Amino acid sequence: MESELKEFASKDQILEPIADPQDNGSGKDELPLLKSDSNSDSPTFSTEDILELEKKYAAYVRKDVYGTMGRGELPITEKFLLGFALITLVPFRLFFGIVILVLYYLICRFCTLFSVPNRDDDQEDYAHMVGWRRAVIVKCGRFLARVMLFNLGFYWISESYSNLPEVEKLESENECTVQFEESERPGAIISNHISYLDILYHTYAFFPSFVAKRSVAQLPLVGLISKCLGCVYVQRESKSSEHKGVSGVVTKRVLEAHQNRDAPMMMIFPEGTTTNGDFLLPFKTGAFLAKAPVLPVILRYPYQRFSPAWDSISGARHVILLLCQFVNYIEVIWLPIYYPSEQEKEDPKLYANNVRKLMASEILTVNVRCKPVFDLILACSSSKKGAYHRIASWVIWYSQILGWPRSESIMLH
Template sequence: MESELKDLNSKSDKIHPPDSTHDGASAKDDRPLLKSDSSSAASSAAAGYNIQELEKKFAAYVRNDVFGTMGRGELPLKEKFLLGIALVTLLPLRIVFGMAILVVFYLICRICTLFFAPNREEEQEDYAHLGGKCLGCVYVQRESKSSDFKGVAGVVTDRVHKAHQNKSAPMMMLFPEGTTTNGDYLLPFKTGAFLAGAPMVPVILRYPYQRFSPAWDTITGVRHVVLLLCQFVNHMEVIHLPIYYPSQQEKDDPKQYANNVRRLMATEGNLIISDVGLAEK
């Protein structure tokens, strides 16, 4: 019996490792779950570095006005005061006048298109492009890669030829960049505007500003319209360059024609040439 008791006592005395492991686990659980200040500072610095790299890479879409990125930057007290006054005075008045102008324009379009058969889609009449019909707009679906692109290019080329041959025909205004920037850069031109090989008048639009940039770059549509209507005055400069007559080589190569016109506009307008496009925006 004594030998059995000794064996039991010796076994009970040896049961200590689990306690030590438990202590280790409790000690491990006592450690803080949050990262240290040094690691959080490093992550924030890395995030700031990434933002700087993105702004440098996609500089054509970076806002440099008082309202900051996406129009959501921190405003000084003076700007908040001016914006508050504009929200309760200028914005309501301009919305009322703007809606009145749109109603008058809609009525004019309805009268001018009485005999125009609207587009039908899924057996429903669509009058969304009524104003565009009066203005002679050509709509392009940038995301679509269907064969309709050839039809759009054909319409544009036909319009350009008519404007070039007939002095009384309305001129065709084209925006070859396909999207908007902050006004300091010039994106690659689409070749659809140059397929006709006809002479053209390069036009540069500038929007000088002090507080809010009217350029629609990376700001949302609603915020852009609201802040634009809250400005006491908005300026626009139109620079007409001399008529550009393409060479025979440019007529045969619309891409070269587009690149040459682009370089000319960048030089005359002190613009920076950028290779980014709609996908990066």
């Protein structure tokens, strides 16, 4: 556990709240962003209290039943459910997950037979293919990605499209334009990053190209699939000159996707790492150097028992606990295509920051929209007599069935 805590030390970030436009200075309904703090000292974890650690690194703290790093003390009922799922549900899901993965690998292998991969800019992929082979890879990939999500318990996907009531204010402040148009195609999809499950959803929805570690290309089964997706590979331990080369490849791909409708769009997580979903880390500028419009997409994973967020929990533990949960939920908010202003085109940092603020304001709007309902339930539950208490108890029970976020439903007790 100490080694996992030390990983937090490399994420030198502090909280910076964003005020709710509808809030009159109360500061209660604020969505925190995170910004870099180059002056912060590395803490010593041998004597630091765990609560102080969680407060400082709030973007990586788990709030579900399983507690810090998924190692919290579980109630007896939870232990029973976990043991039952390990015996019945996990083997079933593991088997079908492997079948789906192998099946898609065989499809990709068949479609790439006698085809030479594109080896441009020290990259290797099959995204340049056209015709029936490319159509089979894309259609089967999208379908099987949805089947895999279903196998993992995501039986329903809630998708909504936001008209962003705050856009007019942002336009006046930043001189940006946000709109739905068919005339121009976005070059990149910008999304918050919560879990590896994000990749499955975006593959199902868009079948885009991702930025991945170079070692992914060497993995069995997954390596060929990533090449068919057209992933851009990066060596994280490489020199800065190599990073500049990869940045150039990403910029080139974004421009190509913007200008050519047959080219796959780039899927970029500008935060660069996963969080618990309650915060947005500072955006890196790689996706915005091409000066092309982008499509912001927000993902949320409501939960009651286990949070699908991959924040401070180990990969193996996360996969096992995810497989043990019978139902998982995902909510997707599609924002309008963001067209940068001339000022933003010349300043990628400004462009990235404005898109980040736009996404944060939408997340805040969703949270504020839900809060009055919980305030009403809280008021009802404070009365221990009559119909109000019965209504509150019923809604609490129903919220648990629906899988409303535990961070919100915990307010009801």
